[in-house]
Amino acid sequence: MPFGDRTMPLPQLDAALSYLDGDLENALERLFHLMRYQSVSTDPAYASECRRAAEWIAGDLAGIGFEARVAETPGHPITIAHHEGAVPGAPHLLFYGHYDVQPADPLELWEGSPFAPELRKREDGSHYIHGRGASDDKGQLMTFVEACRAWKAATGTLPCCITILIEGEEESGGESLPAFLNAHRDELGADIALICDTSMFDPETPAITTVLRGNVAEQVTIHAAARDLHSGLYGGAAQNPIHVLTRILAEMHDTDGKITIPHFHDGVSEPDPAIRAQWEKLPFSAEHFLGEVGLARPAGERGRSVLEQIWARPTAEVNGIWGGYTGEGFKTVIPAEASAKISFRLVGDQDPEHVREAFREFVRDRLPPDCRAEFLARGGGRATAMKLDNPIFEKARRALSEEWEREAAFIGSGGSIPVVSLLKERLGMESLLIGFGNDDDRIHSPNEKYELKSFQKGMRSWARVLAALAA
């Protein structure tokens, strides 16, 4: 039984775990405080809220004993903190999280206020934390912070040397981070990065994410006439940019759900056979996964399982579209322009800039006379597949399995965490992705939540992982 096979039967670990259990109420209050900052990074109106969140975290880490500061960037600031470790030869860890959150709109769909976090109880007695950022990523990052606090309180120190980096542009393209990593290469160097921004395999089964899709995002505007036109006077003769845009976007997928953009698939590869074999054994239910959000049938590439569709295949999704009159009532206008936001998920060796250029070419090739396309580049990052031969993965897996009394899984994730490829490229660092989110956390949606169980056992998990890695 691996669950009983403790890697490091430390009395200190037990003391840290006890501390966490006893301090839960305070830990929740700290998380709620952080969640009250409306740190929406994509909207400049909330810049000061982002800064306040960064400063609060620096203060909290300083209180634990970290040497902490708020570092400036051209965008939102980054909190950095350092703490020495007690165990000689233990690895130096770089923990990464982000304090920024997605916009809360549509506000009217929230039951309660997105920035007034609450602990809520279900009829079955279980509890969850309600509010924007509960899961992505404030609740998750605080599981690590609380584990550090407990180690420090219970033992006077930390088992490993730890650097913490909490950024504020993860939800908005992350444009400041690459240069920041370059400029702080020495300060941020570590043996491995720990990232808490992913999900468990299911509510009972902890997981380490070892395959991540990349992404690249792009905004396109199609321009036609020099001004909005009356659809009665000009309709039938004048180019309508909404028509042009819908036609081009509709052509991105064929009837089998495959992306048709030439050169888009350059670098796409199938996942490692060992990884795929493990995925096939996972008790994944496509019906349940889709059913939970009101869907019954996979809408993606024909001939691929749902797990492949979300973990191992590239995508092209229109995330937003707008043009013409969209208010109350009606306006019979042929607009001068129409726009869309499109993001691509990448796998294998797909290059974000190559994909961006392929998309732009695809659009340009389809432009009728009198139309022009304007593009706006948004951030991007490559897909990642971890090298599992690093013993750290197995140590962490055992620590997780102990806490959850269930064999932890190595899983994929359809989401993109650009920092993973950045850390690899810029600092040569592998990442250990451990998160306690659930698929129904509604991250990026109204009524985001985080299970109290995720928060509680997440903190305990990190306390154990720190012990395991120090051993």
Place this chain on the structure above:
Amino acid sequence: MPFGDRTMPLPQLDAALSYLDGDLENALERLFHLMRYQSVSTDPAYASECRRAAEWIAGDLAGIGFEARVAETPGHPITIAHHEGAVPGAPHLLFYGHYDVQPADPLELWEGSPFAPELRKREDGSHYIHGRGASDDKGQLMTFVEACRAWKAATGTLPCCITILIEGEEESGGESLPAFLNAHRDELGADIALICDTSMFDPETPAITTVLRGNVAEQVTIHAAARDLHSGLYGGAAQNPIHVLTRILAEMHDTDGKITIPHFHDGVSEPDPAIRAQWEKLPFSAEHFLGEVGLARPAGERGRSVLEQIWARPTAEVNGIWGGYTGEGFKTVIPAEASAKISFRLVGDQDPEHVREAFREFVRDRLPPDCRAEFLARGGGRATAMKLDNPIFEKARRALSEEWEREAAFIGSGGSIPVVSLLKERLGMESLLIGFGNDDDRIHSPNEKYELKSFQKGMRSWARVLAALAA
């Protein structure tokens, strides 16, 4: 020479024309006053502005000597006014106009304020009236009101018995008018309707519009998942309603620009050969018409002239589209829904409700699993072709030709004026459509304007038409 061949050499007409010339400054001030009301009918926020506009018009007409009142409807009120005529046997005329205007957005594209009207001068010395409603329809309707004022002031009475109906929902579906016409059938009965809501053939050539497209408008929302989804976690497996919507809208036209909706073309007919022959002789330049709005090539049905495309062929135009995240920055969301506003222009005997149902069927037939479509009906009206054997058309044409010293044209219009078919259906009345707009008036767009020449010669034209019809 028809221009010199006066049908009614009245000293009264000369007196009325002189009065108009002397009172221009006051007439402009009255128009500006009306234009300052932000009577945007489609947005409930401006309901009180609509009412104030209706009341001001009633007051102005009462001042001329009309028996005027503001009548309630379930929507915006309607101004009605009556005045007896002096010439025995002269026809009873029903003048129709609308005090409501299109929304002013996008506000940032206006040079100046949309509701602070001004007379502006060009370098060539010509003047124009700048502001929302300048042309559509406040400036136009006031040409008729001023003609009545001048007749009254110069002669003490009006040559014909005149009823005036000014409604406030022309730009927002006109839902109150049909029931209102039914309920006031006796009060509104007249020999012919006069409508001032159309354009001249070109800036020098007055026109009577004898063929009008109909229209029908529809809003559709495609629903997929029960909530917004994270495009990383669900992308590739979950249905994206923006994709569904763009695919369906893109299929509405084939590569020749023809509408593909089954049964859509039921009732479409070619225009009367005599009308078409007259159109072919008009000095219409497609290059100029399109070039003026920054376009070079007709984008409509292949094999049709631009005049046919805009006057004689049906259309399907997406007037607005929206879905997902459309704010600043980026949000990698698969939205739960996506929407569009679509309007159709109708010709011949196309039935608006039949077209609406054909469109809905077209959408439903293309819905993939897990999606549903929600429809919202907007107003509609049939196309109209006037019977030109009524001698009133020829009398009016002569009066116009005299004022502009140029043979007036019988033209078509791509725009829809639903009241024309309503008056025909409900009150059995033909309409005489005379307007002084220009194609570059930017109605429905930022920086709407009306030529001072249109306003001035428009008033004089109506003074002449009243005399001609009374003769």
